[in-house]
Amino acid sequence: MKRTRRDLLRRTAATVTAAGSVGAAGCLDFAAGDGPQGPEGTPETLSCDDADFVRLGQPFEEPVESTTVDAPNTRFELATEGTAETYGQSVRLVLRNTGDGSATALGEYAYSVQRETAEGWLDVRGSTTGAAVDLPRSEATMDPGSSYSWSIELDEAALASAVPDLELAVCPPLGAGTHRFVYWGIVDAPPIGVEFELVG
Numbered sequence: 001m002k003r004t005r006r007d008l009l010r011r012t013a014a015t016v017t018a019a020g021s022v023g024a025a026g027c028l029d030f031a032a033g034d035g036p037q038g039p040e041g042t043p044e045t046l047s048c049d050d051a052d053f054v055r056l057g058q059p060f061e062e063p064v065e066s067t068t069v070d071a072p073n074t075r076f077e078l079a080t081e082g083t084a085e086t087y088g089q090s091v092r093l094v095l096r097n098t099g100d101g102s103a104t105a106l107g108e109y110a111y112s113v114q115r116e117t118a119e120g121w122l123d124v125r126g127s128t129t130g131a132a133v134d135l136p137r138s139e140a141t142m143d144p145g146s147s148y149s150w151s152i153e154l155d156e157a158a159l160a161s162a163v164p165d166l167e168l169a170v171c172p173p174l175g176a177g178t179h180r181f182v183y184w185g186i187v188d189a190p191p192i193g194v195e196f197e198l199v200g
Helices: 005-034 156-160
Strands: 068-071 074-082 084-085 088-096 103-105 113-118 122-123 125-127 140-142 147-153 168-170 177-183 192-199
Touching: 074 177, 074 192, 088 177, 088 192, 147 156, 147 177, 156 168
Parallel strands: 084 192
Antiparallel strands: 068 074, 074 088, 088 147, 103 140, 113 122, 113 177, 125 168, 177 192
């Protein structure tokens, strides 16, 4: 069978059109809800339409130290893998006693996940029961070299279920912008945190 140059061009055009259709379908899937759906950038505040939602308060007043903090008799470092993460992926963090002494900490759930807003840093999580709740605290001694580690999945369901036995939700949905993880559970030491950008 003899093929002309015109046949070849027609066949190539059909292949390119089919590939373009697949690409467009992928974009439509992303726009339908696979990415962050909340406010972008630095919103004025975080608003929730659920009347029973009570946002977690900030259990510290001191400025947040970045990456290292001194406690009585020792020092702690907070490390993360990067400064930007995609919605649905995980932020991995390690808090380690890098000094020579021991310190008391309040357990692995003594942390906040906050969003930067025009009125300040606000936790993205809150209670769904209509009443304020406190995160669980359990005193433990952290000896030199000991650590806490977290792998925090950046989607609403994972953040809401990260603390056992608490009915939490994320409201409004996560949005692309500046967030931070703050561990405030080192007794007699300032809170320590790292900022990261959540991207679509």
